[in-house]
Amino acid sequence: MKFLKMAAIAATSLTLLGSAAHAADDKPVVGLVMKSLANEFFQNMLEGAKAHEAKRGDYELRAVGMQNETDIETQINAVENFITQGVDAIVVAPADSRAMVPPLKRAKEAGIVVVNFDVALDTKAKEENDVELAFVGPDNREGAKMAGDALAKKIGKGGKVVIVEGNPGADNAQQRKLGFDDAVEAGELELLDSRTAHWETEEANTVFSNMLTAHPDIEGVMAANDSMAIGVVKALESAGRTDIQVVGFDNVPAVGPMIKDGRLLATVDQFGQEMAANAIDMALEVVRGGPELEGWVKTPIKLVTAE
Amino acid sequence: MTTNVTKQDVGPESGLSMRNVIHKAGISVALLGLIIFFSVFTEHFLTPNNITNILTQITINLVLAVGVTFVILIGGIDLSVGSVMAFAAVVAGKAMTLPDIGTFEAIAIAAFAAVIAGTICGFMNGVVSAYWGLPSFIITLGMLNIARGAALHVSNAQTIYSFPAAFNAFGSAMVFGVPLVFVVALCLVFLAWFVLTKTVFGRLLYGIGNNEEAVRLAGHPVFWYKVAAFTICGLTAGVAAIVYMARLNIASPIAGIGFELNAIAAVIIGGTSLSGGRGSVIGTLLGAFIIGVLANGLILLGLNDFMRQMITGVVIIIAVILDYYRAKYAAK
Incomplete structure (x- = not known):
């Protein structure tokens, strides 16, 4: 045998x-x-x-x-x-x-x-x-809510936010979206728009720049992963906006410096x-x-x- | 088959021919229509900031599409530009983050590395497809995988970051409200236009697209002209890599997935024939604008992602149908 x-x-x-x-x-x-x-x-x-x-x-x-x-x-x-x-x-x-x-x-x-x-x-x-x-x-939904809550705490009740989502149909993307939605509800935030950038930096940069044009009064951004958060941060730098808070997810090495100098408010480490x-x-x-x-x-x- | 090749047979359409004017006007009218539509129906479309955004957003696609125009004009296709861009970016990213190196040297070496990496990939595409007379569709599909694999291998699938501040500044610099990276892309467009319409080399590229055999029989080294077209395409992918890195301040091995299709779309919407021999890089510029304006405007309209994707597809098809009729009427 x-x-x-x-x-x-x-x-x-x-x-x-x-x-x-x-x-x-x-x-x-x-x-x-x-x-x-x-x-x-x-x-x-x-x-x-x-x-x-x-x-x-x-x-x-x-x-x-x-x-x-x-x-x-x-x-x-x-x-x-x-x-x-x-x-x-x-x-x-x-x-x-x-x-x-x-x-x-x-x-x-x-x-x-x-x-x-x-x-x-x-x-x-x-x-x-x-x-x-x-x-x-990990509980992706809970993690996203933690990031969303941190954002809500920073910008306060009624703050206007947008979400940059992961791949439509992907389970973790859906869970993170639900977690962000939970945070929006709990923090009584106003969700202006929510769009996918397929987890990708360049696309997030483009999509978010356009969202910012459509809604110049955005106060906070929740990105479903750090790659997209990097694209959002770069878009804010190009637009010269330092008044908008961003949170990400994953804690990849590239966001280390951004967390340190405050360009990224928070991210979530799921080890x-x-x-x-x-x-x-x-x-x-x-x-x-x-x-x-x-x-x-x-x-x-x-x-x-x-x- | 005739061996009697006159310059007219192999050259591009002359700049002022009626057909050419109608042709280009057609694309401009479509672009103008989109611009007017979005200006009327959205609040922020025609603001200086948004125009700057659009110019930044189309730059990478435009740079790639300029190179792809060369390849499509000779009747080929290049599916590898997105992957080649990622490979070039990763190589340049590695170079730029070398330890113990001055800022200026780091940027210079990185830019050089990106262009060389892209050029080598393009050269290989050209040599292999032209030497064995194989369809470039399949050779560049192979290169798509080779370059992507190489990008992942070199970077060990890690995003490279922390580039010098000066390089970052280049990515966000403005010249009279126009992004510097877009100005670079415009220079490339002009250079390509000059090469394609004002040089013998350029005219022969059109000739190869129209009737390769005739150009060969006229005694021109068709092989090297084809290799040159693919090499130029690889070179522009290297330039696109520099733009990508300057804009986002990272080099990601998974950058540029699917970019080749956007670049090809820009070329085709711009009126360049997929079977080669007809088209212009100015059309490509307008094509890139149409794609960029559409992507931007539909978000400003507040359309959801899935609708946006559908409409983009519909517009690409309509543009090509319009081009069909334009060419037909212009030929009469």
Whole structure:
């Protein structure tokens, strides 16, 4: 049986770039399915996971990333390849919260421990497929509300704000939008406009400049990620406006100086670098005979300001 | 096939021919129509600040589109300019943030690096597609992936930031209310116009687009002319990278995704024929304006994102249909 398993691993690992067939020792194998590695956030997360593997030294990591955010095909293939390889655990950041449910169900049925992190799988899709999968990840909505609340506190009741949204249809973009909406309601702010800039700096720069022209009385901006917040900050510099407050999300290195000198009021750190590593820890617990994970295991989020 | 090639056969349409005038007027009328529409229906469209915004916002697309015009004129296409721009930006970003280097040297080296990186990519596009006579569609699609991969590899997918203040100042500098980066783009347009209409090289590019075989039989090194067109396109992508970095003060390896399509749209709306041989860089300038004015005006109108995307698509199609009739009537 073991020989068969090894043969299967040897054969199928050829289909996965960079995964060597050295499962000879008894270290459990964890398959990590990431989103786009072209995205700084996931690239850092992957590096965090690799460092974690080296540090723990008691498991083998096989990581797969995708070409772009919407490359769902690659993710499904990766899960199926991991099933064939007979890995012990699959830790997955789904690109599509519905499409990923059936393949992950198959993985679970094959006796693999599955941990869903970063973006939660769709509850309804899980019910329809009759599968229970725990989610390990941050509360994006709560995080966005923290950023929004910081903005509301700064500009006060009745403050006029706009939102720069992420990709329409992306789960975290929707959650962050809801969180900003919560903050608008709680802080009794006036929402003038809300538009997508597809997570992208240049587009955020353009879209926000135009929003500012249409609404010169904007007092605050909530950007759903820091890349877009950078574009907004640059637009404000070009327009010579220092009276408008901006909040972002993600705490990428490039916003460090902006937080320090006040061009960015606040951002939210969801500790992305450790997120995959934490999920792997939890998966390994279950592999070692620990209790099954249930529901939503919330990971920490923190508001980052100049203080 | 005739070997008797006169200058008229291979040259661009002369500046004052009736057809040319109608042609360009058509695009200007469409642009004017949009401007009047937005001026009437939105409050802030014709304010100095908004005009400055539009000029800033179309600059990158205009620079890319000038290069793409060269390639489309010879009957080719370049799908790689967005990725090449990102690659050039990342290389320049690395250069600019080198430790222990003076501000001026850093900027000079970075600008040089961006242009060289872009030029090399364009040169490779040209050599490979022209030498083997392969469709540039597929070669530049390959380059789209190569350059994007290279950009991600060089930067390890990290955004590069913290550029010198002087460079930042270049990105937001104004000359009589006009953004300096736009002035740079206008100079490029003028240079391209001059090269395409006033030099033998330019006229032969039109000739290649019209009838490549004829130009070849007339004894011209078609191969090198084609390589030159793609190289120029790569060079402008390098210039666009500098503009991108100056404007946003970052170099992101995921910059410019989809920019190639906007650049091609500007060229085609501007009346340059996709099959080559007909068109002008002045048209491209107007095409870039139409796209930029539309993107700006529709937001000022308060239209939601999805409607905005639909209308942009519709306008591109209408512009091309109008161009079809314009060309038809002008030919009569």
